[in-house]
Amino acid sequence: MLSSTAFILLPGNRIQHRAFSKSAVVHHLQKQSRLRVVDNSALGRQAMMDGKPPKIIQVYNKTGIASIGDKVLVAILGQKKKGFVVGCKHMKQRPLVPRYDTNNMVLLDDNGNPLGTRILVPLPSMLRGEKPRYSKILALCSRFV
Known part of the structure; x- marks a missing residue:
């Protein structure tokens, strides 16, 4: 992690040191x-309400990096369950793929x-193109973007 220090002048001619990070923001889903x-x-x-x-x-x-359409293993309320990613917040914008808030x-x-x-x-709607892989999930959804 890259870090740097900034000097801030406070009232009374006092100087304060502050460290801040210069590392890049993670734009994908990974472990944790x-x-x-x-x-x-x-x-x-229950997990979301708690x-x-x-x-x-x-x-x-x-790659170890998840995006829309990938399977993941998650820890939820002390259990291990498999999951399917259907929306990524920080995904690079691609044509015909909506941007999500979460x-x-x-x-x-x-x-x-x-x-x-x-x-x-x-x-x-890009998930509809690969029907055999996602058919069970697509059958449950009534709205597509």
């Missing part, structure tokens, strides 16, 4: 990133079936 559950599963609702959103502990791809995910069971019966936010 927090997500918001956007389905109506009981586990997801103010303990799930945390990524593993990303299932080569990092959204849908909880999955061990077989890849969604735990909830509805998805409460609109999904990006």
